Amino acid sequence: MTLSRRTLFQQSAALGAALALPSLATAQGQASQQRSFDPRPGKWRTFEITTRVDVPVPKGATRLWLPVPSIDSDWQQSLESGFTTNGQARFTSDQAYGAKMLQVEFPASESRPYVELTSRFRAQNRATDWSRRHAVLEDAASLAFWTQPTALLPTDGIVRKTALQATRGARSDIEKTRRIYDWVVANTYREPKVRGCGEGDIKTMLETGNLGGKCADLNALFVGLCRSVGVPARDVYGIRLARSEFGYKELSGNPASLKGAQHCRAEVYLGGHGWAAMDPADVAKVMRLETPEWIKTTAHPVVAPVNKALFGGWEGNWLGYNTAHDLALPGSKGPKLGFFMYPIGEDDNGRYDSYAPDEFKYQITAREA
Structure with a gap:
């Protein structure tokens, strides 16, 4: 849908009028649907999140980058992380934003690259x-x-x-x-x-x-x-x-x-x-x-x-990884990322599609301690 700016602001004004003057029938019909949403801080929850990436048919050398919880604040505490892999892996971070990641490299001779990353953190509303x-x-x-x-x-x-x-x-x-x-x-x-x-x-x-x-x-x-x-x-x-x-x-x-x-x-x-x-x-x-x-x-x-x-x-049923923009992945041959909250992978054919986890195979699960 394409709107002109004039139309956009006319619609905004119309919407504001609609918000101010709901019909009686609408109000009566909605009364039975009243909901509550009022998150309040005070109770910390501890989670463990596991990301598993498998590359079933690599084309040459393979490189992977997985986001790691990087935020420590009054609403989230990022704890320890660990991994298993058949590649060469290391934890690293972006210099500008402090976005942490697990970087993994696999030689062309590795036919079934995989990595599993597990991280713990605490969060509250x-x-x-x-x-x-x-x-x-x-x-x-x-x-x-x-x-x-x-x-x-x-x-x-x-x-x-x-x-x-x-x-x-x-x-x-x-x-x-x-x-x-x-x-x-x-x-x-x-x-x-x-x-x-x-x-x-x-x-x-x-x-x-x-x-x-x-x-x-x-x-x-x-x-x-x-x-x-x-x-x-x-x-x-x-x-x-x-x-x-x-x-x-x-x-x-x-x-x-x-x-x-x-x-x-x-x-x-x-x-x-x-x-x-x-x-x-x-x-x-x-x-x-x-x-x-x-x-x-x-x-x-x-x-x-x-x-x-x-x-x-x-x-607080959510994990914040990082606040990074324009992120250059270390060792990557691809362009900078606008943001980093998906696993990223590359091989000799280029960068995988992170929006297609059934093709670039990854699975993310979590459990609350």
């Missing part, structure tokens, strides 16, 4: 208390880093123009972030046909008016818009591991098989609150897929608690 402010020390140079453009996240041109329109009249970073979050929820949508998690090419999305996508598209758009108006923001790339404690099937993972469970989230830095969790893409996912109908309003009782909670919070 997140929720920002907007009523309280506290002193947060963050290096100015670090915050400036999180406002810089990347290959897929430009901060000028149509990106900045869109952000300025969305934040017109906002005086604080919190107000800007709220306006951008609401704009993304109102103007984008979950497109199930997009492969993997999407590509995150936000300039093309805005130029074409095609604002359908998945998490790596919609949350990237949120992050890029925030950066373009000076709000430090970053994508956090990871994978959903377990069921939602609130019963949302689209916000759950199946630990026995996590194919397709990769999911990126976002964070923004806000004075007095520090790094705050954000996930407008999951709002879009619930709107499109949680019920048989495509829900078109955040006032819907299935969507409303999710829309509220994911501005400042998220559920």
Whole structure:
């Protein structure tokens, strides 16, 4: 679907009117569907995640890179990792972002390359208390880093123009972030046909008016818009591991098989609150897929608690691998990665398709300790 920018903002205005004036019949019909979604921190959960990669028919020398949990914060603690393989393997990391990975190399003589990586980590729910402010020390140079453009996240041109329109009249970073979050929820949508998690090419999305996508598209758009108006923001790339404690099937993972469970989230830095969790893409996912109908309003009782909670919070049934963009894999002959949350492989024929785990064979499972 291609929309002109004029049409896009007309539709946004129409949607806002629809949100403000739900029909009585709609409200009555939705009352019986009222849901709860209110993740709160305080209970740490320990998980073990295992990624197994097999290359059944290698073409020459084979190289693999697997993401390793790299984040240590007040919501995640990355613990030990170990592996088994018939190749030469080592743990390494990206210099710019500190993204950890397991790098494995196999000679052309190895007919059945494989590696199995197991990592442990702890996670908990997140929720920002907007009523309280506290002193947060963050290096100015670090915050400036999180406002810089990347290959897929430009901060000028149509990106900045869109952000300025969305934040017109906002005086604080919190107000800007709220306006951008609401704009993304109102103007984008979950497109199930997009492969993997999407590509995150936000300039093309805005130029074409095609604002359908998945998490790596919609949350990237949120992050890029925030950066373009000076709000430090970053994508956090990871994978959903377990069921939602609130019963949302689209916000759950199946630990026995996590194919397709990769999911990126976002964070923004806000004075007095520090790094705050954000996930407008999951709002879009619930709107499109949680019920048989495509829900078109955040006032819907299935969507409303999710829309509220994911501005400042998220559920701890998820692993964050890293925050890396434009990642050059060590020893790779292929291009840089826009992001890194899938196993990556190459042989003499080039790079494997990580979005096709039945062809580039990998299996990801998890268990909670």
